[in-house]
Amino acid sequence: ASCLQNSIVLYTLLGVALFAVQMAIVPFMKQMGQTPEVVEMAIPYYRYLVWSVIPFMLFASFKQFLEGVGNTKVAMVIIITANLANIFLNWVFIYGNLGAEAMGTAGAGLATLISRIMMPLMILFHFWRKDSLRRYLRMFDRARFSRQGVKMLLTVGLPIAMQMMMEGTAFALSSIMMGWIGAVELAANQIAMTLSNVAFMVVLGISSATTIRVSHEYGVGNYTDLNRAGNASYHIGWIWISFTALTFILFRHRLPLFFTSDPQVVDTAAMLLVCAGIFQIFDGMQSISVGVLRGMRDVNTVMGIAFLSYLVINLPLGYLLAFTLGVGPVGLWIGFIGGLAVAAALLYTRYRRLLARHRP
Numbered sequence: 590a591s592c593l594q595n596s597i598v599l600y601t602l603l604g605v606a607l608f609a610v611q612m613a614i615v616p617f618m619k620q621m622g623q624t625p626e627v628v629e630m631a632i633p634y635y636r637y638l639v640w641s642v643i644p645f646m647l648f649a650s651f652k653q654f655l656e657g658v659g660n661t662k663v664a665m666v667i668i669i670t671a672n673l674a675n676i677f678l679n680w681v682f683i684y685g686n687l688g689a690e691a692m693g694t695a696g697a698g699l700a701t702l703i704s705r706i707m708m709p710l711m712i713l714f715h716f717w718r719k720d721s722l723r724r725y726l727r728m729f730d731r732a733r734f735s736r737q738g739v740k741m742l743l744t745v746g747l748p749i750a751m752q753m754m755m756e757g758t759a760f761a762l763s764s765i766m767m768g769w770i771g772a773v774e775l776a777a778n779q780i781a782m783t784l785s786n787v788a789f790m791v792v793l794g795i796s797s798a799t800t801i802r803v804s805h806e807y808g809v810g811n812y813t814d815l816n817r818a819g820n821a822s823y824h825i826g827w828i829w830i831s832f833t834a835l836t837f838i839l840f841r842h843r844l845p846l847f848f849t850s851d852p853q854v855v856d857t858a859a860m861l862l863v864c865a866g867i868f869q870i871f872d873g874m875q876s877i878s879v880g881v882l883r884g885m886r887d888v889n890t891v892m893g894i895a896f897l898s899y900l901v902i903n904l905p906l907g908y909l910l911a912f913t914l915g916v917g918p919v920g921l922w923i924g925f926i927g928g929l930a931v932a933a934a935l936l937y938t939r940y941r942r943l944l945a946r947h948r949p
Contacts, residue, residue, distance in 0.1 A: 596650045603750075604646030611639040623768040627775070630694040637698025641705040648708040651716065656801060667711045675704035748888035752879070752895040759899040759928070763907060763921050770911070774918045777857035780848045781865045781922075785872075788833040792873045795826050796880030803884025812947050819881045819940065823874070830873035837866035857918065864922035871929035878936035885943055894935045903928030 615636065619628050652664040678700030685691030692699065716722040760782075767778040799822040806815035837844070845858035875898075882891050907924020910916040916923070 593650070593654045596654065597647065600646045600650035601643070604643040607642050607646070608639055611642065612636075621765050621768075623765070623775075624772055627768065627772065633695035634698035637695065637702045641702040644709050645705045648705070648712055651709070651712045655712075656797065661798065661801070663712065663715055667708055667715075670711065671704040671708050674707060675700050678703055748892040749883065752888075752892045755892075755895045755899045759903050759925070762904055763925065766908065766911065767918060767921060770918055773851075773853045773857055776849065776851075776854045777845070777861055778918060778921075780845050780854070780858040781861040783848070784837065784844060784862070785865045785868060788829075788837075788869060789872065789876070791829050792826055792876050795822055795829070796876045798822070799877060799880035800884040803881050804886075807885050810947075812944060815885075816944055819944075822877050822880065826873050826877045830869045834866040834869045837862045837869065841866075861918060861922060864919060864926065868922065868926050868929065871926060871933045875929055875933040875936050878933065878940055881940050882936060882943075885940075887939065887943060890939055891936065894932055894939070897935075898928040898932035902931055 615632060618632055618635070619625075621628075623631075648667075652667075655661070655663055679697055681687050681689050682692050682696030682699050683694070684696075689696075764775070764778065764782070768775045799818065802818040802822075803815055806812070806818060841859040841862035842855065844862060845855040848858075849855065879891055882888070903924050905924075906927050907921040910920025910923050911918065912920075914920065
């Protein structure tokens, strides 16, 4: 109960801080080198997303608590339900159905905000409904809040947050640079990114499960089963990323047609999907290694490798290839592949060294 209470306070404060920082970016969006039409549509959509950060962070505190005790099904059901609601609300607000005003891209942001407000409400209802979980809500007390508890969470959580922030920064800046090339390239990049993110969700689930399994075995010092859990995750990951990589490459001219019929966008997206296929391999491997190392609480190393791979290699290499050497949009993706390849190799090597150090 103490961990849950401290995490709720911490996550809420972080949500407010993130809200303030992201809102402060809005006045600078017109100076990011994007076309005026894109910026005009992006700002209202972005504002809705920023408002959704606080309820999402509140949901995340309960989600992480449940996953920490081995319950991953509840969060899965809630996220699927919220996504289905998001799809329905997109239909309502983007196109103006059921008597609503047609809001375009802003409607997509509003749909996301509503669906994210639903998430903490649903998980709170689950805690209240289940006797085994309701007691954690009843045990909330000011005396259970402690600076030491928050410090413990920050010791592990802050490096993870920094690693995720650097990864998000690399993706965001690469998208901005793609917009410098042109609107067609930006649209094609969005298609490739969307498909890649959908495929990545499976890897992310494997990585999260790996963290839970590994942390349990690490806590009791059972390094034999820890190794088995890690190896099983890599094997499952290899099967999935091999499938998605082949799918992206073989069907690169067909997959973009689910998003657009513009021939220029389709041709550019097909070219980027070849890169996305290769990208899947290294991204999948580094993500599973991150899950293993988080389970072993080696979060500072993960943060350091993220800094090297995303900010030292990925972004400079992508810019060099795309603009200095004139490779274009493919150059930005090669930057991603290069950075992730280094991350995958270093993270896996770190895991094997830690395991060798602990095993007799």
